[in-house]
Amino acid sequence: MRITQAFTFEAAHRLPHVPATHRCHRMHGHSYRVELRLDGPVDPVTGFVVDFFDVEAAFAPLLARLDHYCLNEIEGLENPTAEHIAMWIWTRTKPMLPLLSAVAVYETPLCWAEYDGH
């Protein structure tokens, strides 16, 4: 069984390694959406793979580090592409949520990166 919980945050960023002519080279903002996917068996008593409240509690400190910040200033996010944000979240969330199977980071409703540890 797979469960998914979604979160949103607002943040600014610029992409330092695209050409100066690329519009993402300039500072701008996104309303990001993060989806945490967890795969595992359904507990026969609770009916949960993992309680959504526990997922929320595990992710809350990271969300607080991202929301309304300039991502380039966060250690490990100096080049804050959607791909790097997804990997950054995975690395810090997987130890707390062992059933985590993928992290999707949406920059817009139509563009996202999804990381499953590979």
Ligand SMILES: Nc1nc2c(c(=O)[nH]1)N=C([C@H](O)[C@H](O)COP(=O)(O)OP(=O)(O)OP(=O)(O)O)CN2
């Ligand atoms: N593979 C990736 N490509 C791009 C990334 C990325 O993280 N990974 N990021 C960007 C920029 O962040 C850019 O800001 C993307 O957002 P935006 O320009 O707003 O997206 P759209 O072109 O879809 O928006 P419209 O203004 O509606 O056209 C670029 N590439």
Ligand SMILES: [Zn+2]
């Ligand atoms: Zn952008």
